[in-house]
Amino acid sequence: MSWKRVSLCILVELALLAGHGGVLRAQINQGPPSFGIPFPPPLVGDTSALAREAQDWLVELVKINTTNPPGNEQAVAKYLAGILTKEGITPEILDVAPGRSALVARLRSSAVAEPSKAFLLVAHMDVVGVDRSKWSVDPFGGIIKDGYLYGRGSIDDKGMLAANLAAFLALKRSNVRLNRDVIFLATTDEEQFGDASMKTLIAKYWDKFAAGYAINEGGNAVVKDGKVQHVAVQVDEKVPVNVAVIAKGTAGHASIPTKDNAVVHLAAAVAKIGDYTAPVHFTSITRRYFEGLSTLEDEETGKWIRVVDTPDRGEHAQRVLSDANPLWNSMMRDSIAPTMLQAGVRVNVIPSEAQANLNIRLLPGDTVSALLDELTKLVNDPLVHFEVEPDAGLAAPNSSIETDLYATITKVCAREFGGAPVLPFMSTGATDSAQLRLHSVQAYGLRPFPLTEEDDRRVHGDDERLPLAAFAKGVDLLTHIVAEFCVTK
Numbered sequence: 001m002s003w004k005r006v007s008l009c010i011l012v013e014l015a016l017l018a019g020h021g022g023v024l025r026a027q028i029n030q031g032p033p034s035f036g037i038p039f040p041p042p043l044v045g046d047t048s049a050l051a052r053e054a055q056d057w058l059v060e061l062v063k064i065n066t067t068n069p070p071g072n073e074q075a076v077a078k079y080l081a082g083i084l085t086k087e088g089i090t091p092e093i094l095d096v097a098p099g100r101s102a103l104v105a106r107l108r109s110s111a112v113a114e115p116s117k118a119f120l121l122v123a124h125m126d127v128v129g130v131d132r133s134k135w136s137v138d139p140f141g142g143i144i145k146d147g148y149l150y151g152r153g154s155i156d157d158k159g160m161l162a163a164n165l166a167a168f169l170a171l172k173r174s175n176v177r178l179n180r181d182v183i184f185l186a187t188t189d190e191e192q193f194g195d196a197s198m199k200t201l202i203a204k205y206w207d208k209f210a211a212g213y214a215i216n217e218g219g220n221a222v223v224k225d226g227k228v229q230h231v232a233v234q235v236d237e238k239v240p241v242n243v244a245v246i247a248k249g250t251a252g253h254a255s256i257p258t259k260d261n262a263v264v265h266l267a268a269a270v271a272k273i274g275d276y277t278a279p280v281h282f283t284s285i286t287r288r289y290f291e292g293l294s295t296l297e298d299e300e301t302g303k304w305i306r307v308v309d310t311p312d313r314g315e316h317a318q319r320v321l322s323d324a325n326p327l328w329n330s331m332m333r334d335s336i337a338p339t340m341l342q343a344g345v346r347v348n349v350i351p352s353e354a355q356a357n358l359n360i361r362l363l364p365g366d367t368v369s370a371l372l373d374e375l376t377k378l379v380n381d382p383l384v385h386f387e388v389e390p391d392a393g394l395a396a397p398n399s400s401i402e403t404d405l406y407a408t409i410t411k412v413c414a415r416e417f418g419g420a421p422v423l424p425f426m427s428t429g430a431t432d433s434a435q436l437r438l439h440s441v442q443a444y445g446l447r448p449f450p451l452t453e454e455d456d457r458r459v460h461g462d463d464e465r466l467p468l469a470a471f472a473k474g475v476d477l478l479t480h481i482v483a484e485f486c487v488t489k
């Protein structure tokens with residue numbers, strides 16, 4: 001590197017230091033080691049004060065009950081608008097339905113304005129319901145105990161919402177030059193994917209947040225034996241489809257049982273479906289995921305993962321791995337979970353109809369009609385038929401693992417998490433990213449908070465809680481990623 005370049009960099013630094021200060025530090029990187037500057041020095045300084053501030057926002061966010069339905073996300077949107085306005089940013093409230101509003105805010109790049117380059121930080125404001133009797137604390141109390149913030153949404157997804165806001169404000173406060181527009185988006189109705197969901201937001205307001213890149217929920221920083229084993233970055237997801245299984249028979253007096261009892265026929269069909277295992281099929285993403293995992297798991301598991309897609313030992317390996325881990329089982333095949341049963345109006349009346357709901361998750365590329373052909377053959381009962389519900393998700397192309405953003409996430413995760421690798425991940429659950437991918441956004445699912453399996457299991461469950469140290473780490477990670485990707489170098 002030439003002297004000219006070094007002095008230019010120092011000038012940049014001085015110009016920046018004369019500005020607002022804040023978390024981001026100017027870059028005097030690329031300096032040779034003889035300058036005594038670490039190579040390369042971090043782009044972002046100490047984020048601990050920022051994380052403490054973001055923790056206070058998160059506590060307030062948890063206290064605003066946005067159980068969906070009804071959602072009531074407008075209250076959160078207003079709270080966020082207050083913070084942004086104080087920072088000199090003018091947010092826009094996007095009304096979607098009564099009491100339900102999204103929020104968008106933008107930091108403009110003076111250099112590049114194309115939407116295809118813009119970067120979107122997205123998180124949803126709604127949460128799933130709670131069974132209060134099973135919680136040890138008030139789920140909407142914002143209670144901090146033993147180093148954890150307890151509360152519905154502390155992980156899913158208000159933690160990410162607060163961390164996104166922190167990273168966004170860090171950019172604003174530092175007054176740095178952006179190489180692209182950076183957009184903060186807080187969404188509605190993610191948990192129900194109903195009328196106020198991302199689909200509606202895109203239909204009504206796409207021009208307000210059109211972007212080429214996004215970071216959303218959907219990934220996981222997996223902690224094993226006290227350290228981050230790997231970071232799963234979601235680049236694809238299974239497609240949810242609900243199917244009704246309906247049995248029809250003759251109604252009658254329960255004292256005179258008949259052979260065509262709808263309850264009996266439905267129960268037999270559901271039992272067969274419960275035993276069914278769809279064939280294994282690897283997508284390019286799951287193949288990469290398992291390849292990466294094979295060197296990280298214990299020796300025995302790694303041995304099976306390495307042969308999982310081979311003709312001779314593959315089938316046995318698939319069985320071993322499916323039994324060992326229900327997530328892997330679902331990643332390898334279409335899955336079917338019966339979730340609801342309905343039949344009968346009186347204890348002494350044989351009903352004419354009985355119905356079950358199957359929650360199906362298809363691998364991208366698979367079709368529900370092919371799966372239902374199989375199930376029809378399996379059930380083999382003229383009294384039973386299937387009806388596909390109209391709320392099916394849409395298959396989207398996966399995000400590329402060749403983009404600069406994916407490379408940045410990989411680099412920063414390795415640096416921040418002691419060399420932990422990033423593995424591309426297809427989530428079994430659905431997120432708003434599918435909608436974004438259908439609009440040509442390279443969307444990546446990241447959960448920046450390193451969590452143990454024990455804490456991960458509480459998401460959507462009882463006593464959901466976020467370790468505060470993990471939250472601070474997540475704020476730090478996300479701020480670094482955003483700075484590396486969006487600040488002009």
Ligand SMILES: [Zn+2]
Binds near residue numbers: 124156157
């Ligand atoms: Zn979520």
